[in-house]
Amino acid sequence: MSPSAPLFLRLAPVLALLGMCLGIVMGISQDHRLQTLHAHVNLIGWVSMFLAGLYYRLVPAADGRLAYWHFGxxxxxxxSLGTGLAxxxxxxxxFEPFAVVGSLLTIAAMAVFAWIVARTS
Structure with a gap:
């Protein structure tokens, strides 16, 4: 397994559980104000990170220093985005600056990943 893949593959299910728990709490309380946070934790945290982990595992040449930047x-x-959205x-x-900074960091992370995929696929 490549060096950064375990970071993504271990964190992603934890984020999936957090997102699911948040969804259950919203459903029980009938307070859905955090639905945007719920969606972002599940899609960015669970789906995107798990898929990145799988990519790094399947394409060892993609792993390296840039992959650690992607993770960070x-x-x-x-x-930051989650804090801002909440x-x-x-x-x-x-809390708006947290959402703005988090969005920019998230886009930067995806740009790094896009670069990695483009040069290794």
Missing amino acids: LATLGLA GLAFGERS
């Missing part, structure tokens, strides 16, 4: 940017991006969902406009 994706993780920081999701954490704050905004509860009407706290002061």
Whole structure:
């Protein structure tokens, strides 16, 4: 297994569980203000990270220093974006910079991954 693949493959299911738990809590409470956070945790955290992990595992040439940058940017991006989305969902406009920074980090992470895929596929 390549060096960064385990990072993605171990974190992704944890994020899937967090996203699912958030969905269950919203359903039980009938308070769906965090539905955007729920969607982002599941799609960016679970789906994107797991697929990236599989790619790095299947294409060892893709793994390397850039793959670690991808992981770091994706993780920081999701954490910042999630913080911003949660704050905004509860009407706290002061959390908007977290959402903006998180979005930019997430896009940067995907740009790094796109570069990696383009040069190794």
